[in-house]
Amino acid sequence: MSHSLDRPPPCRKVERQRHGVYSQRTLEKGTAVAHGKKFQVGERSLSVTNLGKVMYPETGTTKAEVIHYYLAVADAILPLLRGRPVTRKRWVDGVGTAEEPGEVFFRKDLEDSAPSWIPVGKITHSSRINRYPLVEEPATLAWFAQVAALELHVPQWRFGRNGQPRNPDRLVLDLDPGPGVGLIECAEVARWCREILDDMGMETYPVTSGSKGIHLYAPLEGAHNSDAISSVAKELARALEADHGDLVVSEMKKAKRTGKVFVDWSQNSASKTTISPYSLRGRLRPTVAAPRTWEELDEPDLDHLVMEQVLDRLADGFDPIAPLAAGSEAETVDRLTTYRSMRNPEKTAEPVPADPPRPRTLDEGDLPSFVIQEHHARRLHWDFRLEHSGVLVSWAVPKSPPLEKDTNRLAVMTEDHPLEYGTFEGTIAPGEYGAGEVTIWDAGVYEREKWREGKEVIVVLHGRPDGGLGGVPRRYALINAPGMGEDKNWLIRLMNDQPDEDTSASDGTDTGTSKDTGSTTATGPRSKPSDRPRTDPQPTVSVSDLPAPMLATRGTPAEIARSIADGEEWAFEMKWDGYRIITGVDTGGGLALASRNGKDLTHAFPAGIELVELLQGEAGEQGGAVLDGELVALDEQGRPDFGLLQASIKDGEAAELRYMVFDILQLGPPGPGAGRSLVRTPYRERREILLDSLAAGEAIAIPPAHTGRLELAQRVSRELGLEGVVAKRIDSTYLSGQRGSAWIKLKLQIHQEVVIVGARHGADNPDRIRSLLVAVPDGEGDLVYAGRVGTGFTQAQLAEIKKRLERIRRKTPPIAGIPDADRRDAWWVTPKLVAEVSIAGRTRGGSVRHAVWRGWREDKAPGDVRWEV
Numbered sequence: 001m002s003h004s005l006d007r008p009p010p011c012r013k014v015e016r017q018r019h020g021v022y023s024q025r026t027l028e029k030g031t032a033v034a035h036g037k038k039f040q041v042g043e044r045s046l047s048v049t050n051l052g053k054v055m056y057p058e059t060g061t062t063k064a065e066v067i068h069y070y071l072a073v074a075d076a077i078l079p080l081l082r083g084r085p086v087t088r089k090r091w092v093d094g095v096g097t098a099e100e101p102g103e104v105f106f107r108k109d110l111e112d113s114a115p116s117w118i119p120v121g122k123i124t125h126s127s128r129i130n131r132y133p134l135v136e137e138p139a140t141l142a143w144f145a146q147v148a149a150l151e152l153h154v155p156q157w158r159f160g161r162n163g164q165p166r167n168p169d170r171l172v173l174d175l176d177p178g179p180g181v182g183l184i185e186c187a188e189v190a191r192w193c194r195e196i197l198d199d200m201g202m203e204t205y206p207v208t209s210g211s212k213g214i215h216l217y218a219p220l221e222g223a224h225n226s227d228a229i230s231s232v233a234k235e236l237a238r239a240l241e242a243d244h245g246d247l248v249v250s251e252m253k254k255a256k257r258t259g260k261v262f263v264d265w266s267q268n269s270a271s272k273t274t275i276s277p278y279s280l281r282g283r284l285r286p287t288v289a290a291p292r293t294w295e296e297l298d299e300p301d302l303d304h305l306v307m308e309q310v311l312d313r314l315a316d317g318f319d320p321i322a323p324l325a326a327g328s329e330a331e332t333v334d335r336l337t338t339y340r341s342m343r344n345p346e347k348t349a350e351p352v353p354a355d356p357p358r359p360r361t362l363d364e365g366d367l368p369s370f371v372i373q374e375h376h377a378r379r380l381h382w383d384f385r386l387e388h389s390g391v392l393v394s395w396a397v398p399k400s401p402p403l404e405k406d407t408n409r410l411a412v413m414t415e416d417h418p419l420e421y422g423t424f425e426g427t428i429a430p431g432e433y434g435a436g437e438v439t440i441w442d443a444g445v446y447e448r449e450k451w452r453e454g455k456e457v458i459v460v461l462h463g464r465p466d467g468g469l470g471g472v473p474r475r476y477a478l479i480n481a482p483g484m485g486e487d488k489n490w491l492i493r494l495m496n497d498q499p500d501e502d503t504s505a506s507d508g509t510d511t512g513t514s515k516d517t518g519s520t521t522a523t524g525p526r527s528k529p530s531d532r533p534r535t536d537p538q539p540t541v542s543v544s545d546l547p548a549p550m551l552a553t554r555g556t557p558a559e560i561a562r563s564i565a566d567g568e569e570w571a572f573e574m575k576w577d578g579y580r581i582i583t584g585v586d587t588g589g590g591l592a593l594a595s596r597n598g599k600d601l602t603h604a605f606p607a608g609i610e611l612v613e614l615l616q617g618e619a620g621e622q623g624g625a626v627l628d629g630e631l632v633a634l635d636e637q638g639r640p641d642f643g644l645l646q647a648s649i650k651d652g653e654a655a656e657l658r659y660m661v662f663d664i665l666q667l668g669p670p671g672p673g674a675g676r677s678l679v680r681t682p683y684r685e686r687r688e689i690l691l692d693s694l695a696a697g698e699a700i701a702i703p704p705a706h707t708g709r710l711e712l713a714q715r716v717s718r719e720l721g722l723e724g725v726v727a728k729r730i731d732s733t734y735l736s737g738q739r740g741s742a743w744i745k746l747k748l749q750i751h752q753e754v755v756i757v758g759a760r761h762g763a764d765n766p767d768r769i770r771s772l773l774v775a776v777p778d779g780e781g782d783l784v785y786a787g788r789v790g791t792g793f794t795q796a797q798l799a800e801i802k803k804r805l806e807r808i809r810r811k812t813p814p815i816a817g818i819p820d821a822d823r824r825d826a827w828w829v830t831p832k833l834v835a836e837v838s839i840a841g842r843t844r845g846g847s848v849r850h851a852v853w854r855g856w857r858e859d860k861a862p863g864d865v866r867w868e869v
Contacts, residue, residue, distance in 0.1 A: 083158030085132030178257030442467030584670030787847030
């Protein structure tokens with residue numbers, strides 16, 4: 001058999017921008033802030049943030065370029081991934097540098113923040129069940145890139161239609177060079193492997209791994225299980241070692257690999273994974289696990305390929321591994337994969353079709369179907385299902401669909417159901433998922449006015465004459481509401497504008513004829529932003545009239561436990577990732593917001609003016625109040641984003657800002673003698689007064705104070721992705737401007753404030769900052785060197801940082817004790833700027849460990865900085 005392989009047919013031509021209406025240029029446009037952008041990938045609406053973040057510092061490769069890469073290679077990589085559980089390696093803050101590698105972690109289960117439309121495959125282990133994402137479409141690749149999942153690893157098998165692992169459809173050999181050998185020696189061993197596999201009648205496809213060695217793939221018919229294939233691969237490796245013992249080793253022991261190539265046969269095990277062809281690697285450069293030809297392996301300068309080279313090859317229609325993908329691709333994973341994985345067709349009365357769903361062909365004038373089922377399971381709820389893309393897209397509504405206008409109710413998105421479920425009524429057996437009685441509450445067809453995947457749906461339902469909807473058309477909006485805790489949480493709302501009907505609803509609802517002219521939000525129809533009058537806060541209240549905030553002392557859960565054992569009572573609040581703000585409100589229209597260091601931030605939060613209307617009770621009667629809280633910016637998942645907050649305040653970038661009010665210090669307008677001070681009132685009473693004095697609004701929230709167990713509060717904080725918890729003794733008074741022991745901060749994440757003292761540039765580019773040198777005051781207030789921060793920046797941030805530091809540049813180091821290794825290539829600045837970094841702790845020498853840039857702290861002065869660990 002010939003050992004040559006020209007460009008193998010079929011050579012699939014891949015267009016770089018086929019999957020999505022945006023290119024790399026589009027992604028990067030406006031990335032000075034790069035927060036909260038929306039892009040359409042196929043029929044999916046995808047949220048992307050921090051597009052300018054540098055993922056590969058050595059080459060300056062950004063997240064936008066990584067997303068662009070995965071969309072551009074989607075045609076080539078999807079057939080290789082489809083149906084396989086994907087394990088990801090994530091570098092949230094980039095791969096780092098040779099000096100300071102970025103932190104990386106493996107992720108098996110699908111992230112809680114993942115879009116609800118990503119299907120999962122379940123693998124049951126002895127002590128747990130893992131829920132792996134399955135990749136059916138380019139949007140999933142883009143989402144992986146958004147969460148910095150650079151490497152995609154998969155096994156050699158796929159899930160079948162029954163949701164169970166099938167036999168492997170390919171064999172893989174990993175040729176791993178030991179010390180003293182490299183890619184050329186791996187290519188030599190690859191050719192020997194190919195001869196053996198040729199004799200077995202198996203075509204072989206080489207892939208330079210993008211790391212060190214070469215992977216070889218050969219297609220299988222799926223007739224044998226993983227144990228059998230592993231045995232064959234092991235025997236092949238041993239035979240090679242017997243014939244070429246001077247260069248080949250088949251044993252796992254690293255001590256035997258020096259000067260040899262290890263033929264790793266173990267990755268054929270059902271529990272093992274291999275980097276997928278066309279996946280990026282988390283190396284210093286954006287190398288790729290790149291399919292190659294055998295002619296390329298003969299080249300004396302054989303090297304790994306980077307992503308731009310791979311994109312060029314695919315754009316030219318050059319995809320050497322296409323026959324493997326075409327020959328081994330099993331059944332297309334369908335939208336019912338999750339549904340099947342949750343049901344045993346032998347035990348449930350529900351329909352469990354074996355075949356993938358296919359969208360119905362509707363004749364002209366026909367409409368898609370809907371069904372609402374009353375489900376008496378562990379808790380009574382109503383299942384609201386709409387036909388879409390061949391399945392019933394489903395939500396569980398705990399209190400039934402609303403029949404009164406402008407009523408919001410929770411709707412939790414569940415797994416897609418088969419169309420056959422539209423007629424299902426009956427009993428789901430005890431012990432099965434959803435056990436209980438199911439009856440049809442109403443069913444019929446619907447008109448689709450809007451369907452924004454994962455975001456918003458507006459439909460008009462036409463049910464049965466005797467159905468639960470009252471026999472009249474009903475116009476509903478479903479709006480995704482991740483701010484309520486999870487992406488799967490939606491709101492269902494009976495719209496104010498209902499279809500024009502001669503009859504009225506059985507509940508007396510008027511069915512008017514008007515239509516919405518603006519967008520629909522979680523709180524109902526809303527006018528377009530350009531149509532809404534904007535009222536900026538009036539600066540009739542002075543920040544000089546506002547008190548300084550009380551500060552918390554760093555502590556430990558053990559300290560709280562001892563206090564509780566001594567009979568003390570504590571409440572636990574979330575530690576929000578934002579700016580501490582004291583606010584003065586005058587119901588005559590005045591408003592002032594002061595940061596912790598007294599800076600006027602009134603202009604930064606125009607929506608704060610609604611506080612004037614939200615004051616009630618004694619605060620309303622007294623004509624104002626002084627409030628304490630945290631100003632936060634929410635990302636697309638409804639979680640605080642410190643970088644987004646900075647961008648909003650500094651550049652006026654649109655962001656969803658919320659003022660989390662957790663304390664009230666005065667009843668009446670700010671200023672001495674203008675009202676009743678509450679600072680000597682115990683915390684418990686202040687909380688009651690706050691709840692009586694302030695209503696929640698669109699941009700104003702009163703977060704709860706937990707009075708249960710600390711462990712529960714910490715779990716809530718962790719699930720919300722917050723920084724930690726603040727424990728407050730319920731009998732404590734408010735110590736303005738002081739750090740009291742009655743407030744204790746318990747951090748789950750370590751965010752450390754630092755003072756910038758210098759910067760280092762790379763030897764290859766003196767105009768570009770590579771890392772910042774930082775300091776933290778000691779107990780006497782003197783600045784002490786605290787190490788470097790070199791990751792977490794976007795390109796736009798690096799440019800802004802350099803511009804700001806150039807203004808305060810000086811000739812000599814502002815502090816002593818900077819190690820010679822860190823002084824090299826450094827330049828110095830006056831220590832007047834405060835920033836915040838996340839750290840993994842402190843080194844023995846007292847420096848920050850694994851510091852990652854978070855942003856400037858405009859609200860802090862160097863004297864405010866203290867060690868948090």
